[in-house]
Amino acid sequence: MRLLIVGTLKGQLTTATKIAMDNGASVTHAAGNEQAMAVLRGGKGADLLLMDVGLDIRDLVIRLEAEHIHVPIVACGIISDARAAVAAIHAGAKEYIPLPPDPELIAAVIAAVANDSRDLVYRDEAMARIIKLAQQIAGSDASVMITGESGTGKEVLARYVHARSTRARRPFISINCAAIPEHLLESELFGHEKGAFTGAIARRIGKFEEASGGTLLLDEISEMDVRLQSKLLRAIQERVIDRVGGTRPVPVDIRIIATSNRNLADSVRQGTFREDLLFRLNVVNLKIPSLRERPADILELAQHFAKKYAAANGVPVRPISADAQRVLTANRWQGNVRELENTIHRAVLMASGDEIGADAILTPEGDRLDLAKTAPAVAHATLAAEQVTRALVGRTVANVERDLILETLKHCLGNRTHAANILGISIRTLRNKLNEYADDGVAITPPGNGDHRAFVATA
Secondary structure, eight states: OEEEEEOOGGGHHHHHHHHHHHTTOEEEEESSHHHHHHHHHTTOOOSEEEEETTSOHHHHHHHHHHTTOOOOEEEEESOOOHHHHHHHHHHTOSEEEESSOOHHHHHHHHHHHHTTTOOOOOOOHHHHHHHHHHHHHHTSOOOEEEEOSTTSOHHHHHHHHHHTSTTTTSOEEEEETTTSOHHHHHHHHHOBOTTSSTTOOSOBOOHHHHTTTSEEEEETGGGSOHHHHHHHHHHHHHSEEOOBTOSSOEEOOOEEEEEESSOHHHHHHHTSSOHHHHHHHTTEEEEOOOGGGOTHHHHHHHHHHHHHHHHHHTOOOOOBOHHHHHHHHHSOOTTHHHHHHHHHHHHHHHOOSSSBOGGGOBOTTSOBTTTOOOOHHHHHHHHHHHHHHHHHTTOOHHHHHHHHHHHHHHHTTTOHHHHHHHHTSOHHHHHHHHHHHHHTTOOOOOOOTTOOSOOOOOO
């Protein structure tokens, strides 16, 4: 966790600095807004700004937004006046802390920002195999690709690998490739020189240099534009980067971990992802199973989240009842661990009595999870799919193919060209098939809807 303290507050922040460092944070100081911006542009970076409430918080917020620097601000001051706190929040601060600082409060803020509670909790054997592989490769510098559905915990596993690597004491920098517009992502990754483009008012160090000596997580890399992928490939191969508008290469020393919720092999075939880049990144692949594929983890995670959110909300820790456990294990968890976590958070808040009962296991809309109605469209589609599947059982491929072709032709009102396009076959193949069916005495939809080439059955 990297903490940037802005201001002095007559030495009051010295105590905050010591508390932060005792809680594992690295601390940098800046006298004011200008120096804070210089620190952030210069590559030291920060996960949290602890800022003197007497400084111009709004000015710093505007500067950060203008240069697309995303870092939360917590204001602090020796004034206990509620108006100071309200003004700081209105200016853009996320929280206000009175000084002198309470050690537990500072520690809690740091823990919340660093999200140290993202523990890797598992019990299922399917997950245990992935963790064992992660432990085996953590000490190397090999690039790692972590794949899995959204919400399975890919970033948590990436942090786990970093924490057990030889780079553990160096920065872990994460960038979400899907969350940053394409025209800004190159600058975010590689940095830029002053005047490189409109709005580049000063040199800015990118994530590659910021992560130097440590680990760079490229989250959802499948969303990166293919044109930028070539520059990324060079950076990985040559261990040098070019800042936007720069005139000389800059050496970097980082380990790359990438994540994706897509099948990148399919993306390669579709031409949206470079095959050579995939080979470079996919030295080791950690494929996280979906939560429904590791059922033993459901209750283990549920109990972990119940304790976590009870502490966070100041309520008693309640055990999960047997009925509630059955509801949890029976659910499909399409949103994986993220969905489970939100569900348990709600349950902690809604539960009454000595246990978390099934009545507290609710959907976001407030319905009991086990009694929630399937959306009509989804239910209809599910039923239709099941009926189609049952109708296929026991039939030959030739018969299924014939019915598909004839129904498609009927749907196209006899238009052979349209039907062939939908079926993904040539018009000649379609005509040959229709000739065969006509010879067998099958009724064929006549040409129509603009298709004037008459169908003639030939011997």
